[in-house]
Amino acid sequence: MLDLSKRKEMLGAMLKVRAFEEKLNELYQNKVMFGSPHSYRGQEAIAVGVCSALVPKDLIASYHRGTGHLVAKGADLYRLLCECIGRLDGYSKGRGGKMHMGDLSFGFLGNTGTVGATVPFATGAALAAKIRGSREVAVSFMGDGAMNQGVVHEAMNFAGLWKLPVIYVIENNLYAMTVSLEKSVAVKHLAERAAGYGFEGKVIDGNDVELVYHETLKAADKARGGEGATLLECLTYRWDGHFGGDPGTGYRAREEIDRWKERCPIRRFKEKLIAEGNLSEAEFEKISGSVYAELEEVSAKAQASPLPPKEVEIESVFAEPELDSANLRASPSGRGQ
Amino acid sequence: MFDKTMEAVALSGTVKEMRIQEALRETLRYEMARDQRVFVMGEDVALFGGAYGVTRGLLQEFGAERVRDTPISEAALVGLAVGAAINGMRPVVEIQFCDLLPLCMDQLVTHAARYHYMTGGRISVPIVIRNKFGTRPGGGPSHSSCNHGAFIPFPGLKIIVPATPADAKGLLLSAIRDPNPVLCFESHHLYGVKGPVPDGDYTVPIGLASVRREGKDLTIVTCGGMVLKVDEAAERLKEKGIAAEIIDLRSLAPLDKETILKSVAKTKRAIIVDEGPIVGGLTAELAATIQENLFSDLKAPVIRVGAAFIPPPHSGPLVEAMVPNVERIETSALRLVGGK
Numbered sequence: 001m002l003d004l005s006k007r008k009e010m011l012g013a014m015l016k017v018r019a020f021e022e023k024l025n026e027l028y029q030n031k032v033m034f035g036s037p038h039s040y041r042g043q044e045a046i047a048v049g050v051c052s053a054l055v056p057k058d059l060i061a062s063y064h065r066g067t068g069h070l071v072a073k074g075a076d077l078y079r080l081l082c083e084c085i086g087r088l089d090g091y092s093k094g095r096g097g098k099m100h101m102g103d104l105s106f107g108f109l110g111n112t113g114t115v116g117a118t119v120p121f122a123t124g125a126a127l128a129a130k131i132r133g134s135r136e137v138a139v140s141f142m143g144d145g146a147m148n149q150g151v152v153h154e155a156m157n158f159a160g161l162w163k164l165p166v167i168y169v170i171e172n173n174l175y176a177m178t179v180s181l182e183k184s185v186a187v188k189h190l191a192e193r194a195a196g197y198g199f200e201g202k203v204i205d206g207n208d209v210e211l212v213y214h215e216t217l218k219a220a221d222k223a224r225g226g227e228g229a230t231l232l233e234c235l236t237y238r239w240d241g242h243f244g245g246d247p248g249t250g251y252r253a254r255e256e257i258d259r260w261k262e263r264c265p266i267r268r269f270k271e272k273l274i275a276e277g278n279l280s281e282a283e284f285e286k287i288s289g290s291v292y293a294e295l296e297e298v299s300a301k302a303q304a305s306p307l308p309p310k311e312v313e314i315e316s317v318f319a320e321p322e323l324d325s326a327n328l329r330a331s332p333s334g335r336g337q
Numbered sequence: 338m339f340d341k342t343m344e345a346v347a348l349s350g351t352v353k354e355m356r357i358q359e360a361l362r363e364t365l366r367y368e369m370a371r372d373q374r375v376f377v378m379g380e381d382v383a384l385f386g387g388a389y390g391v392t393r394g395l396l397q398e399f400g401a402e403r404v405r406d407t408p409i410s411e412a413a414l415v416g417l418a419v420g421a422a423i424n425g426m427r428p429v430v431e432i433q434f435c436d437l438l439p440l441c442m443d444q445l446v447t448h449a450a451r452y453h454y455m456t457g458g459r460i461s462v463p464i465v466i467r468n469k470f471g472t473r474p475g476g477g478p479s480h481s482s483c484n485h486g487a488f489i490p491f492p493g494l495k496i497i498v499p500a501t502p503a504d505a506k507g508l509l510l511s512a513i514r515d516p517n518p519v520l521c522f523e524s525h526h527l528y529g530v531k532g533p534v535p536d537g538d539y540t541v542p543i544g545l546a547s548v549r550r551e552g553k554d555l556t557i558v559t560c561g562g563m564v565l566k567v568d569e570a571a572e573r574l575k576e577k578g579i580a581a582e583i584i585d586l587r588s589l590a591p592l593d594k595e596t597i598l599k600s601v602a603k604t605k606r607a608i609i610v611d612e613g614p615i616v617g618g619l620t621a622e623l624a625a626t627i628q629e630n631l632f633s634d635l636k637a638p639v640i641r642v643g644a645a646f647i648p649p650p651h652s653g654p655l656v657e658a659m660v661p662n663v664e665r666i667e668t669s670a671l672r673l674v675g676g677k
Contacts, residue, residue, distance in 0.1 A: 059424065090457070092455055092456050092459070093457035093458075094457075095454055095455055095457055096455040100451075100456070101455075101456060101459075102423070102452065102459055102460040103456070103459050103460070104460065109420060109423050110423070110456060110460060112447070112448050112451075113447075114443050114447060114448070117416070117443060117447070117448055119416070120416025120419070120444065121416060121419050121423065121448075122420055123416070123420060124416060124418060124419055124422070124423075124428075125420040125423060126420070127420070127426075128420070128421040128424035128426040129424065131376060131402050131403065131421075131426065132425070132426075136424075138424075150412065151412045151413050151443070151444065154408075154410035154412055154413030154414075154416075155413045155416060155417065157408055157413075158407070158410065158413055161408065314492075316453075316454060316458055317454045317493050318453065318495070318516075318517050319463075319516035319517050320516070321515075
């Protein structure tokens with residue numbers, strides 16, 4: 001059993017992930033945010049469960065619906081929000097937006113816009129750890145849609161073959177944009193595919209933050225012990241549409257959405273803690289209040305921050321050698337050989 | 338010899354005569370011994386020593402952790418290299434034929450090449466992708482391409498095309514040490530070419546062309562395996578009293594416009610010779626660059642001599658018809674200097 005302070009931390013982290021998503025949506029509606037949000041509401045238990053089980057030097061690779069992972073892994077909310085709204089103080093100086101970032105200072109390998117593209121990046125980061133004999137674990141987050149991309153299978157084959165310290169976390173929210181899982185794959189569970197690569201695949205309740213935490217911890221211990229990869233298929237649901245302009249209802253039944261909202265990961269965890277006598281409504285309100293207040297503060301600051309100058313910086317397309325060594329200095333396991 | 342590389346060779350002391358694939362192998366060995374972060378992976382690179390023998394012996398010397406035979410998975414191979422590079426390593430990947438690069442296109446050009454810019458400079462991707470190019474009989478449509486020019490329009494990628502053993506070493510060493518993704522195109526026609534290679538820490542900067550031969554009457558810009566044909570054409574022109582200056586590009590990205598323009602400003606006539614297709618790509622880029630900058634100085638329009646716009650065929654005569662030959666280069670040159 002996890003100690004209570006860690007559990008409360010995880011509850012707060014889920015609230016923070018949700019508050020961030022809601023703020024993004026608001027900024028999109030108010031036309032402050034460029035591009036479109038890809039809401040993570042409803043899936044908070046996965047980002048928080050996984051990232052809470054990692055140590056700071058562990059690495060994650062993310063995807064379209066990635067803001068939740070970054071908040072959970074410890075991104076600076078101001079920089080993150082600045083990037084989402086195209087500001088100079090953003091992680092990518094406004095060049096990447098929410099889908100194209102990366103920062104090794106908090107173990108974030110990056111996310112990018114082709115479905116499944118970062119799966120080999122996490123796999124390669126795990127390969128680096130294996131060659132060096134350092135002990136970081138790499139996590140590859142992906143949606144269920146990514147499981148039909150060739151490069152994902154190629155990468156998983158490498159991981160199985162070389163027993164790489166990587167965890168593949170599939171956030172199975174039942175839809176790839178608007179197309180349902182049953183119209184996309186012939187197998188019942190995506191986790192079955194792990195057998196084809198020689199490692200364990202598990203289907204778990206992705207709305208149970210403690211379960212996600214424990215399963216990640218087991219997989220991470222296994223990876224660190226040289227026993228290779230694990231695939232965790234986390235069953236969940238995205239409450240909102242795929243992107244900002246999608247109400248999410250044209251291809252999903254209202255009853256289905258309502259049924260999943262009943263299984264809200266935050267409410268479930270809160271009620272569990274209350275039933276155990278470990279949390280009061282008042283305490284929950286206090287945690288929630290401070291999280292939302294923090295987001296308001298960050299949002300105001302980000303909206304007042306500068307836009308990038310209208311400038312084509314050709315020289316910044318290529319890294320200079322000294323930036324490469326900066327890359328190494330920032331590397332989470334502190335190897336600088 | 339007016340090659341800048343050769344001048345550097347003369348200054349640096351010990352020089353060994355070797356073939357290009359030996360020079361490449363020496364470079365990998367040298368840098369793997371010097372830098373623990375460097376490792377090699379690709380199809381058949383370990384036990385077999387590479388489809389063209391470049392990685393022969395590395396497995397025995399550096400072990401299976403750092404010299405890795407891989408499944409046939411080009412896209413993931415590049416993707417894994419990206420992840421390993423971000424996490425502090427210096428992977429050198431071999432993709433056996435450049436025809437297979439389109440399999441890795443998304444990983445390479447949409448992500449690896451853009452990572453540095455798109456992360457606001459926070460992450461760099463120091464990977465090298467070695468591959469063989471060159472159209473030859475028997476290669477056919479999927480093992481005989483010259484798509485080196487197709488990668489020029491992707492910002493963030495560096496491209497090297499060594500044509501001498503010394504450049505093979507100097508450029509590959511620079512590529513491994515470069516913090517950016519570098520594509521290394523090794524010409525099928527040149528693997529067996531011998532030449533002097535300096536010992537030790539010898540690098541050629543990426544983005545610097547070399548003047549392979551000096552001349553006053555016209556400039557021939559080329560790269561890769563075509564340098565041999567251009568050399569031969571230049572000899573024939575010399576017999577006719579025409580002095581051709583030959584520029585070996587060595588790098589396609591960044592492109593050394595300065596050296597090219599300086600030469601054409603002097604000779605006032607230019608031919609671009611490339612083994613890749615004449616449509617779009619390298620020859621078009623160079624011709625446009627020259628006329629944009631030197632239009633009023635030119636005594637004749639820039640001529641492009643490239644491969645016919647067909648897929649690489651299998652049979653010998655068909656390949657001969659497709660790829661630029663010495664006669665075509667010579668004829669073009671004579672046409673160009675006709676009014677001299």
